[in-house]
Amino acid sequence: xxxxxxxxxxxxxxxxxxxxHTVEVDSTFYGCPTARTVNNWGARTPEGFIFSVKVPQVITxxxxxxxxxxxxxxxxDTMSVLGPKLGPIVFQFPFFSRSVFRDRHEFLDRLxxxxxxxPNSHKFAIEMRNRDWLDAEFxxxxxxxxxxxxxxxxxxxxxxAELKFDDFCYQMRKRGVIVFAYANNHFGGHAPATxxxxxxxxxxxxxxxxxxxxxxxxxNSLFPD
Numbered sequence: 567x568x569x570x571x572x573x574x575x576x577x578x579x580x581x582x583x584x585x586x587h588t589v590e591v592d593s594t595f596y597g598c599p600t601a602r603t604v605n606n607w608g609a610r611t612p613e614g615f616i617f618s619v620k621v622p623q624v625i626t627x628x629x630x631x632x633x634x635x636x637x638x639x640x641x642x643d644t645m646s647v648l649g650p651k652l653g654p655i656v657f658q659f660p661f662f663s664r665s666v667f668r669d670r671h672e673f674l675d676r677l678x679x680x681x682x683x684x685p686n687s688h689k690f691a692i693e694m695r696n697r698d699w700l701d702a703e704f705x706x707x708x709x710x711x712x713x714x715x716x717x718x719x720x721x722x723x724x725x726x727a728e729l730k731f732d733d734f735c736y737q738m739r740k741r742g743v744i745v746f747a748y749a750n751n752h753f754g755g756h757a758p759a760t761x762x763x764x765x766x767x768x769x770x771x772x773x774x775x776x777x778x779x780x781x782x783x784x785x786n787s788l789f790p791d
Contacts, residue, residue, distance in 0.1 A: 568758040580610055586761070587779050588616040588653060590748040595620040595658065598640055604647045612779065616653035618691075618746055619645055626659050630666065631680045642688065654691040654714060654746055661695035670699040674707070681711045691716050697723055705729075 569578055582589065591607075593599070607617060622641055625634045645652055667673040673696075684690055692708060693716035694700060708715050717729075733741075749760040765776060 579607070583611045583615050584779060585758070587614070587777075588618060588746060588748075590618045590620070590656075590746075592620060594641070594645075595623050597624075598622055598637075598644055601644050601647050604644055608648045608651050611651065615651055615779070616746070617648055617651055618654045618656060618748070619652070620656045620658050626657050630659075631676050635683075642685070645688075652688070654689050656691045656693055656716060658693040658716075659695060670696065670704070673699070674704075678707070681707075681713060684711070684713075686712075690714070693718065695723070700724065700729060 569581060573581065579589075622637065625631065625637050625641070629637070642655070645655065662673060667676075691714035694704075705715065719725075747764070749757045749764070768776060
């Protein structure tokens with residue numbers, strides 16, 4: 567158990583923020599929350615806490631970047647309520663079959679003009695599921711637009727060692743690149759334990775000590791009452 571026995575689910579976020587610096591919000595993938603809800607996220611977490619949010623699936627899966635300017639504006643305006651606590655905004659794309667895009671070039675023909683319209687005031691990241699589309703050309707495209715690439719620990723996706731255009735997390739950190747890492751443990755059912763294991767492995771290698779989050783000033787919740 568990570569959360570204390572008897573703790574209300576409404577108080578989970580404040581407790582979580584006492585142990586971790588950042589959280590990836592998956593719920594935004596299913597729809598844009600209200601500004602009131604997002605304001606509560608920010609108000610109920612300590613200074614310096616970072617939210618990484620997923621772009622709604624209507625943009626990445628249903629409309630696939632086409633005719634979605636209004637959807638994206640609504641989402642970005644709502645997420646901007648977080649202010650400095652808003653971190654990477656992730657476009658999590660599905661695997662695209664040839665019935666959707668004949669090849670990666672057809673996808674890039676849609677992606678490139680879309681990226682050109684993204685505001686510089688936010689940090690964006692892209693997660694792809696088409697393994698064969700990940701090459702130096704794609705990496706350079708993201709770099710040119712200052713878009714981060716999401717590495718996935720999945721059996722059907724390449725490991726960092728297989729990607730010839732970049733390095734492992736610590737090597738990237740030495741270059742001054744901020745790395746946001748999140749864990750989802752379906753097998754063990756306890757992602758915080760997975761993070762703790764990572765921290766232990768990190769320390770065992772003698773790498774620089776990882777700092778602890780600030781303590782929240784009050785107990786609060788992810789969702790408003």
